[in-house]
Amino acid sequence: MNMKQKVNINPILVRMKETEKGVLYESIVAMGKRARQINDELRQELTERLAEVQSSVDTDEPNFDQLAISREFDNIPKPTILAMLEMYEDKIKYEIPQDKN
Secondary structure (H helix, E strand, O other): OOOOOOOOOOOHHHHHHHHHHHHHHHHHHHHHHHHHHHHHHHHHHHHHHHHHHHHOOOOOOOOOHHHHHHHHHHHHOOOOHHHHHHHHOOOOOOOOOOOOO
Protein backbone atom coordinates (compact mmCIF):
# COMPACT_ATOMS: atom_id res chain seq x y z
CA MET A 1 0.00 0.00 0.00
CA ASN A 2 1.19 3.45 -0.83
CA MET A 3 1.68 5.13 2.55
CA LYS A 4 0.55 8.51 1.24
CA GLN A 5 -2.64 7.00 -0.17
CA LYS A 6 -5.78 8.18 1.59
CA VAL A 7 -7.69 5.24 2.98
CA ASN A 8 -11.44 5.45 3.07
CA ILE A 9 -13.15 2.46 4.67
CA ASN A 10 -16.72 2.32 5.84
CA PRO A 11 -17.04 0.50 9.20
CA ILE A 12 -20.66 -0.35 8.45
CA LEU A 13 -19.68 -2.23 5.29
CA VAL A 14 -17.07 -4.21 7.23
CA ARG A 15 -19.66 -5.02 9.89
CA MET A 16 -22.26 -6.10 7.33
CA LYS A 17 -19.75 -8.31 5.55
CA GLU A 18 -18.64 -10.00 8.76
CA THR A 19 -22.22 -10.36 10.01
CA GLU A 20 -23.04 -12.32 6.85
CA LYS A 21 -20.33 -14.78 7.89
CA GLY A 22 -21.84 -14.98 11.36
CA VAL A 23 -18.59 -14.14 13.12
CA LEU A 24 -18.87 -10.47 14.02
CA TYR A 25 -17.37 -10.74 17.53
CA GLU A 26 -14.51 -12.91 16.30
CA SER A 27 -13.86 -10.45 13.48
CA ILE A 28 -13.66 -7.55 15.93
CA VAL A 29 -11.17 -9.46 18.09
CA ALA A 30 -9.09 -10.35 15.02
CA MET A 31 -9.10 -6.74 13.77
CA GLY A 32 -8.01 -5.53 17.22
CA LYS A 33 -5.12 -7.98 17.32
CA ARG A 34 -4.10 -7.07 13.78
CA ALA A 35 -4.26 -3.34 14.60
CA ARG A 36 -1.85 -3.93 17.52
CA GLN A 37 0.50 -5.85 15.20
CA ILE A 38 0.40 -3.04 12.64
CA ASN A 39 1.04 -0.47 15.39
CA ASP A 40 4.04 -2.44 16.67
CA GLU A 41 5.43 -2.79 13.13
CA LEU A 42 5.04 0.93 12.43
CA ARG A 43 6.60 1.89 15.76
CA GLN A 44 9.59 -0.38 15.12
CA GLU A 45 10.06 0.98 11.60
CA LEU A 46 9.85 4.58 12.84
CA THR A 47 12.39 3.91 15.60
CA GLU A 48 14.81 2.27 13.16
CA ARG A 49 14.53 5.07 10.60
CA LEU A 50 14.93 7.80 13.20
CA ALA A 51 18.00 6.05 14.61
CA GLU A 52 19.59 6.06 11.15
CA VAL A 53 19.45 9.86 10.93
CA GLN A 54 20.04 10.70 14.58
CA SER A 55 22.86 13.15 15.01
CA SER A 56 25.68 12.15 17.32
CA VAL A 57 26.07 15.70 18.60
CA ASP A 58 23.29 17.29 20.61
CA THR A 59 22.52 20.68 19.16
CA ASP A 60 19.67 23.11 19.46
CA GLU A 61 19.16 23.00 15.70
CA PRO A 62 16.32 20.81 14.41
CA ASN A 63 17.21 17.64 12.55
CA PHE A 64 15.31 18.07 9.28
CA ASP A 65 15.71 14.41 8.33
CA GLN A 66 13.98 13.36 11.55
CA LEU A 67 11.23 15.90 10.96
CA ALA A 68 10.66 14.59 7.43
CA ILE A 69 10.42 11.00 8.67
CA SER A 70 8.02 12.03 11.43
CA ARG A 71 5.80 13.84 8.93
CA GLU A 72 5.82 10.80 6.67
CA PHE A 73 4.62 8.59 9.52
CA ASP A 74 1.97 11.15 10.49
CA ASN A 75 0.40 10.64 7.04
CA ILE A 76 0.01 6.88 7.49
CA PRO A 77 -3.57 5.88 8.31
CA LYS A 78 -4.25 4.69 11.85
CA PRO A 79 -3.61 0.98 12.53
CA THR A 80 -7.30 0.38 13.25
CA ILE A 81 -8.27 1.70 9.82
CA LEU A 82 -5.59 -0.43 8.15
CA ALA A 83 -6.83 -3.53 10.03
CA MET A 84 -10.41 -2.81 8.98
CA LEU A 85 -9.27 -2.44 5.38
CA GLU A 86 -7.42 -5.76 5.53
CA MET A 87 -10.51 -7.44 7.01
CA TYR A 88 -12.75 -5.97 4.31
CA GLU A 89 -10.37 -7.18 1.60
CA ASP A 90 -10.26 -10.69 3.19
CA LYS A 91 -6.53 -10.39 3.92
CA ILE A 92 -6.92 -11.41 7.57
CA LYS A 93 -7.29 -15.11 8.28
CA TYR A 94 -8.03 -16.07 11.85
CA GLU A 95 -9.37 -18.82 14.02
CA ILE A 96 -10.41 -18.25 17.60
CA PRO A 97 -10.22 -21.42 19.70
CA GLN A 98 -13.45 -22.47 21.35
CA ASP A 99 -13.54 -23.10 25.11
CA LYS A 100 -13.88 -26.74 26.07
CA ASN A 101 -16.28 -26.93 28.99
